[in-house]
Amino acid sequence: LLLGRVAVLGTGLIGGSIGLGLRAGGAADEVRGFDPDSGAARAAHARAAIDVVATELGEAVSGASFVVLCLPVDRIADACRELAAHVEVGTVVTDVGSAKVEVVAQGERWLGGRFVGGHPMAGSERHGIEGADGRLFEDAWWILTPTAQTQARAYARVAELAHALGAKPVAVAPEVHDALVARLSHVPQLAASALVDLALAAGDRQSLLGLAGPGFRDVTRIAASRPELWVAIIRANRAAVAEALKALGGRLDHVSDMIARGSWIELREFLARARAARLELFAKPGQAGDPITLSMLVPDRPGVLAEVTTAAGELGANIEDLRIVHSTEGGRGRVELVIAGKEAAELLVAALLGKGYHPERVGE
Amino acid sequence: LLLGRVAVLGTGLIGGSIGLGLRAGGAADEVRGFDPDSGAARAAHARAAIDVVATELGEAVSGASFVVLCLPVDRIADACRELAAHVEVGTVVTDVGSAKVEVVAQGERWLGGRFVGGHPMAGSERHGIEGADGRLFEDAWWILTPTAQTQARAYARVAELAHALGAKPVAVAPEVHDALVARLSHVPQLAASALVDLALAAGDRQSLLGLAGPGFRDVTRIAASRPELWVAIIRANRAAVAEALKALGGRLDHVSDMIARGSWIELREFLARARAARLELFAKPGQAGDPITLSMLVPDRPGVLAEVTTAAGELGANIEDLRIVHSTEGGRGRVELVIAGKEAAELLVAALLGKGYHPERVGE
Numbered sequence: 001l002l003l004g005r006v007a008v009l010g011t012g013l014i015g016g017s018i019g020l021g022l023r024a025g026g027a028a029d030e031v032r033g034f035d036p037d038s039g040a041a042r043a044a045h046a047r048a049a050i051d052v053v054a055t056e057l058g059e060a061v062s063g064a065s066f067v068v069l070c071l072p073v074d075r076i077a078d079a080c081r082e083l084a085a086h087v088e089v090g091t092v093v094t095d096v097g098s099a100k101v102e103v104v105a106q107g108e109r110w111l112g113g114r115f116v117g118g119h120p121m122a123g124s125e126r127h128g129i130e131g132a133d134g135r136l137f138e139d140a141w142w143i144l145t146p147t148a149q150t151q152a153r154a155y156a157r158v159a160e161l162a163h164a165l166g167a168k169p170v171a172v173a174p175e176v177h178d179a180l181v182a183r184l185s186h187v188p189q190l191a192a193s194a195l196v197d198l199a200l201a202a203g204d205r206q207s208l209l210g211l212a213g214p215g216f217r218d219v220t221r222i223a224a225s226r227p228e229l230w231v232a233i234i235r236a237n238r239a240a241v242a243e244a245l246k247a248l249g250g251r252l253d254h255v256s257d258m259i260a261r262g263s264w265i266e267l268r269e270f271l272a273r274a275r276a277a278r279l280e281l282f283a284k285p286g287q288a289g290d291p292i293t294l295s296m297l298v299p300d301r302p303g304v305l306a307e308v309t310t311a312a313g314e315l316g317a318n319i320e321d322l323r324i325v326h327s328t329e330g331g332r333g334r335v336e337l338v339i340a341g342k343e344a345a346e347l348l349v350a351a352l353l354g355k356g357y358h359p360e361r362v363g364e
Numbered sequence: 365l366l367l368g369r370v371a372v373l374g375t376g377l378i379g380g381s382i383g384l385g386l387r388a389g390g391a392a393d394e395v396r397g398f399d400p401d402s403g404a405a406r407a408a409h410a411r412a413a414i415d416v417v418a419t420e421l422g423e424a425v426s427g428a429s430f431v432v433l434c435l436p437v438d439r440i441a442d443a444c445r446e447l448a449a450h451v452e453v454g455t456v457v458t459d460v461g462s463a464k465v466e467v468v469a470q471g472e473r474w475l476g477g478r479f480v481g482g483h484p485m486a487g488s489e490r491h492g493i494e495g496a497d498g499r500l501f502e503d504a505w506w507i508l509t510p511t512a513q514t515q516a517r518a519y520a521r522v523a524e525l526a527h528a529l530g531a532k533p534v535a536v537a538p539e540v541h542d543a544l545v546a547r548l549s550h551v552p553q554l555a556a557s558a559l560v561d562l563a564l565a566a567g568d569r570q571s572l573l574g575l576a577g578p579g580f581r582d583v584t585r586i587a588a589s590r591p592e593l594w595v596a597i598i599r600a601n602r603a604a605v606a607e608a609l610k611a612l613g614g615r616l617d618h619v620s621d622m623i624a625r626g627s628w629i630e631l632r633e634f635l636a637r638a639r640a641a642r643l644e645l646f647a648k649p650g651q652a653g654d655p656i657t658l659s660m661l662v663p664d665r666p667g668v669l670a671e672v673t674t675a676a677g678e679l680g681a682n683i684e685d686l687r688i689v690h691s692t693e694g695g696r697g698r699v700e701l702v703i704a705g706k707e708a709a710e711l712l713v714a715a716l717l718g719k720g721y722h723p724e725r726v727g728e
Contacts, residue, residue, distance in 0.1 A: 195552050231631050
């Protein structure tokens with residue numbers, strides 16, 4: 001078959017999802033799984049994510065034509081060194097780590113041009129084989145980070161892996177990848193934690209944090225992520241994260257300076273530029289019209305949301321996004337819906353008015 | 365009646381909502397409205413938010429026993445100066461501005477102890493009389509900022525206004541208020557814009573921004589707010605914002621330093637402390653159990669959300685929060701639901717499995 005015998009090293013969320021997807025699509029002759037935690041490998045086998053449980057790394061990769069490293073990002077370099085003694089010359093090796101410069105350097109050091117760095121942009125908030133899903137990568141970007149050393153044949157096979165899982169492979173230099181994820185993911189993560197820390201220092205937790213509104217909740221939502229995961233990610237990408245943190249600090253200094261100088265026009269331009277970019281990010285390519293945001297107060301009880309979403313479904317209006325903002329002590333809440341297209345939004349407003357709601361378009 | 369004749373100066377979202385709430389509750393003898401934009405006052409009258417349209421500020425407050433300043437925060441000081449020549453000795457004056465130190469200083473300068481600063485924590489993302497709602501303040505905190513000069517009688521009447529609108533008045537010193545909102549609202553707003561700006565500089569917009577995930581979208585959602593509104597808010601609270609920006613910069617420097625030193629244990633502790641605080645913020649007081657987050661893949665088409673929310677409604681499970689994460693090119697998406705209470709969540713999982721979905725609990 002397409003990929004021959006595949007070894008998946010690390011059978012958690014990502015490795016398990018790759019195994020499930022390959023087995024469902026019939027893209028591999030066999031999926032052999034290994035995990036340093038043997039219980040995790042057995043659980044992956046029980047979920048039918050792998051055909052065979054290997055008890056050692058060497059056993060897993062013996063005879064494999066394709067090796068996918070799904071270990072935590074800080075263990076990939078060691079695994080590459082170990083693999084060098086085991087994999088055959090024609091075997092292609094890739095990884096799914098969230099930082100690439102160091103990983104690719106180590107992969108190429110030990111495995112040469114048959115190592116191709118990769119990073120599927122999916123599923124990172126889930127955890128363990130329990131969260132694995134063979135369709136996790138469908139329609140997702142799968143970043144590949146070839147270098148001058150990369151064998152064309154190896155690149156093509158890794159791209160085939162991504163395609164086999166329904167993902168869209170895209171090639172980016174390792175340095176560009178790391179700078180990108182530092183700015184789009186790692187530094188926002190650190191900033192969210194820093195903003196929570198800043199709020200904590202504002203005074204009495206009990207009363208003060210009760211005043212945090214929906215905006216604060218949005219900005220800091222990801223601060224609830226698992227610290228050990230993020231330490232490993234940031235450690236693996238420390239150079240790019242340090243650079244991006246410095247760049248963020250520079251922007252905040254610039255804003256401070258505008259405020260100190262009373263340069264309100266300049267501040268307004270800064271906010272307007274960010275706003276325009278954020279609204280662009282928000283739009284999905286190929287959607288059925290501009291996003292229209294509707295907002296309304298609703299009673300905070302079971303069944304209300306169903307009434308709203310059923311009305312949308314009956315009209316054929318696809319809800320692009322939905323947000324619930326509760327009052328701090330329950331009783332009532334505000335629902336914000338994003339509908340694609342003005343026409344669909346207007347029909348929905350009429351239907352909701354008929355049901356006694358008072359949706360209003362939120363001006364952007 | 366309770367509040368006598370009330371003058372509402374500025375008949376937009378907040379002023380209109382106050383008028384609607386007072387008229388619905390019968391808490392005022394008459395609500396007289398004035399807006400520098402006479403069309404806005406007429407629109408408020410057409411929506412029955414005010415009894416009488418005044419064409420001048422003096423006419424609005426003549427004979428009023430209570431004046432509520434709902435003008436943009438940068439116009440409140442001027443309005444206080446103008447009011448001094450018009451309001452009677454016993455008239456109580458309050459405002460709803462989002463920064464308090466300067467406003468209270470100006471209010472007391474021109475009106476003495478009958479001026480009481482206020483800031484209802486509701487509705488700030490809406491705009492204009494179209495968004496006004498007499499129940500906007502129900503269950504919301506209404507911050508009052510009395511000082512040593514404040515007349516006890518005036519404070520009591522402003523608290524009555526908050527109560528009459530269903531809000532919960534809470535007293536905070538003006539300096540504490542400003543530091544709080546700087547940290548819980550104004551600096552998060554600036555940080556969100558700075559993070560978008562940072563991402564923009566990472567390279568080619570088209571391809572790079574397509575890689576922004578749901579975490580980035582959450583963190584930067586509020587960067588889509590209206591710049592002119594935020595310039596006025598930040599300008600009014602510039603001292604506290606400058607201090608909080610400096611404190612945020614200090615935290616980011618501290619994180620940079622941990623990364624440079626390779627102090628991963630310290631970084632983990634920093635993230636863990638923020639995580640614990642964020643999860644605390646997340647819980648609503650008095651809710652029916654711990655929040656359980658469920659996540660599942662769904663087809664990206666009309667009607668799917670209705671099926672999910674109807675299942676929850678039928679079980680009596682209240683959806684505390686709901687998030688839709690689309691794949692970047694449509695087709696499929698991920699829905700995350702937050703349900704209060706383990707038992708309700710388990711029943712819902714069973715019901716959704718029965719409908720062909722595969723919800724899984726997201727480990728926190």
